[in-house]
Amino acid sequence: MFYAGGVGVKGEAFQRLVDGVHSREPVSGLTHGFYRYPARFSPLFVRAAIEAFTEPGDLVLDPFLGGATTAVEALALGRRAAGIDINALAIFVAQAKTLLLSDADLASVRRWALRFHLR
Numbered sequence: 001m002f003y004a005g006g007v008g009v010k011g012e013a014f015q016r017l018v019d020g021v022h023s024r025e026p027v028s029g030l031t032h033g034f035y036r037y038p039a040r041f042s043p044l045f046v047r048a049a050i051e052a053f054t055e056p057g058d059l060v061l062d063p064f065l066g067g068a069t070t071a072v073e074a075l076a077l078g079r080r081a082a083g084i085d086i087n088a089l090a091i092f093v094a095q096a097k098t099l100l101l102s103d104a105d106l107a108s109v110r111r112w113a114l115r116f117h118l119r
């Protein structure tokens, strides 16, 4: 049993947390590969912790944002996300990784990228 803020986690949720802590899988999926920030959490651990301790719509804060693993997973799980970091690079990376693009935005980026592909 694992306790955080007086909330106990057991059973499958506890096992997912333990598996996440011990995971040696490379960090991948979603936008995690955009930039390799040092000393990143395993997304498996972050996902398990968010699912164990929060509900959809809750606000998840990472006060040491780094590569924004927590923010990316929180948004993907339907939570809101906030982060703080002393390093401007972390803020830039987090903004790039969590930017939600509309279909029109995506089409515009594709057109822009295609111009370079054709050269």
Ligand SMILES: C[S@@+](CC[C@H](N)C(=O)[O-])C[C@H]1O[C@@H](n2cnc3c(N)ncnc32)[C@H](O)[C@@H]1O
Pocket: 037, 038, 039, 040, 041, 042, 062, 063, 064, 065, 066, 067, 068, 069, 070, 084, 085, 086, 087, 090
């Ligand atoms: C190991 S990284 C966090 C990685 C992140 N949890 C992830 O999984 O991507 C630690 C971060 O804490 C930041 N940091 C260290 N001291 C800080 C402080 N006093 N205030 C804000 N951020 C700080 C560093 O700039 C660094 O980006």
